[in-house]
Amino acid sequence: MSERIPVFKPYIGVDTAKAAVDALDLGWLGMGSYVRDFEARLGSVLGVEGERVVAVNTGTSALHLAMLSLGIGPGDEVITPSFNNIGDFQAIRQAGAEPVFCDIDEETLGIDVEKAEALISPRTKALIGMDYAGIPCRLDALQEMAARHQLKVIHDAAHALGSRLHGRSMAAYGDITIFSFDPVKIITSIDGGALVVETATQVEALHRYRLLGMDQSARRMYTNERAWTYDVADRGFRYHLANLHASIGLSQLELLSAFIETRRDACRRYAALLAGVEGLRLPATDFTDVAPFIYYVRIAGGRRDDVIRSLSEAGIDTGIHWIPGHNFTLLKTCRRGDLSVTERVGREILTMPLHSFMPAST
Structure with a gap:
């Protein structure tokens, strides 16, 4: 394996x-x-x-x-x-x-x-x-x-x-x-x-x-x-x-510039591979001025758990960044006003693997 x-x-x-x-x-x-x-x-x-x-x-x-x-x-x-x-x-x-x-x-x-x-x-x-x-x-x-x-x-x-x-x-x-x-x-x-x-x-x-x-x-x-x-x-x-x-x-x-460039390359490969996939929303940037810490996608239609499961079966780990703060017991009193975008993003967001010097074959 x-x-x-x-x-x-x-x-x-x-x-x-x-x-x-x-x-x-x-x-x-x-x-x-x-x-x-x-x-x-x-x-x-x-x-x-x-x-x-x-x-x-x-x-x-x-x-x-x-x-x-x-x-x-x-x-x-x-x-x-x-x-x-x-x-x-x-x-x-x-x-x-x-x-x-x-x-x-x-x-x-x-x-x-x-x-x-x-x-x-x-x-x-x-x-x-x-x-x-x-x-x-x-x-x-x-x-x-x-x-x-x-x-x-x-x-x-x-x-x-x-x-x-x-x-x-x-x-x-x-x-x-x-x-x-x-x-x-x-x-x-x-x-x-x-x-x-x-x-x-x-x-x-x-x-x-x-x-x-x-x-x-x-x-x-x-x-x-x-x-x-x-x-x-x-x-x-x-x-x-x-x-x-x-x-x-x-x-x-001393390696920061190299780290950033290799991560940008990986993000652009993601964007090229995933462009046009129905129900998938990608970051709105070409990464020219962005030093990407994570690469995320948004999965519409309540299918995120299915995607997580399928990727895991293929040996690919994913993450969720983040659970919105107003969902935590400690912080429920901190909510004021409309959080509709936050709630939608919280349901859709998925973090894909991203590493410095990530091989193109990954």
Whole structure:
């Protein structure tokens, strides 16, 4: 029997193993020089100063810290697509605020800006724009609308490292942009995340937040040293990225362009093979400016389970990204207004296998 084709298959090469060994040989396993270098290199890739990048241990941690950095807390509301990762909802709740679920638009599967505007209340503090599958949501319209209402935009680009909009990287959009480097993202640091912020004051606060509130200088730890005297004047969390993970992330960043191109090729092969199939809706992009994290199809007519079963019998794994948030017991009170597109997409969406360096014969 031939080997099954998984939905995700992270690239782990000789260079990845060498990066891990190099970090272990250094002997400084916590946050240190590799984290500094990872932030600088990520900034270069995104076209921003490395000092504006703060690396953390997960994308969900990055979302939580984004909330705190923008002053979001108890009594506040954050408008988010219901069609989003559970990490966004948990980060909002962890900050003490409440998610308010919004519908998505048919083309990008990102937040419906007009429906979001109708959900704004006196308690609204921010909106989340999430780039599903690496396809940018309507970021220009979202930012313009948020500015009119004096609201913040948290740009969740966890799927979109390497995507561009109007020639600009994803870091150019939002009051804060977050990225994820978990085991199945385009690049992985085994697990990890990052925030891109605007000011040195934000960076300094994030440095404290990610290290249990301690004020010992990140710059000292970046030289693989620690201070034995420090103050704690604010809350904090154990959210820092470790050298081992940062070293692996660095090695993967060097291959980012190759990862993206091979994934684009695979997505275009899917599009060519599946074009014209009755009852099947494909992503509305040619992938020229999209760094695809996943490739999805939408299956109309209630036939998704049949397709999942048939593909599984053929040795092809599939996934569902995502179950809409308003379906979860924890979040049923967060639904407001029309979610008809979300509900339809939630019934139809199916994730196909997509890997970097995916063979054409797959």
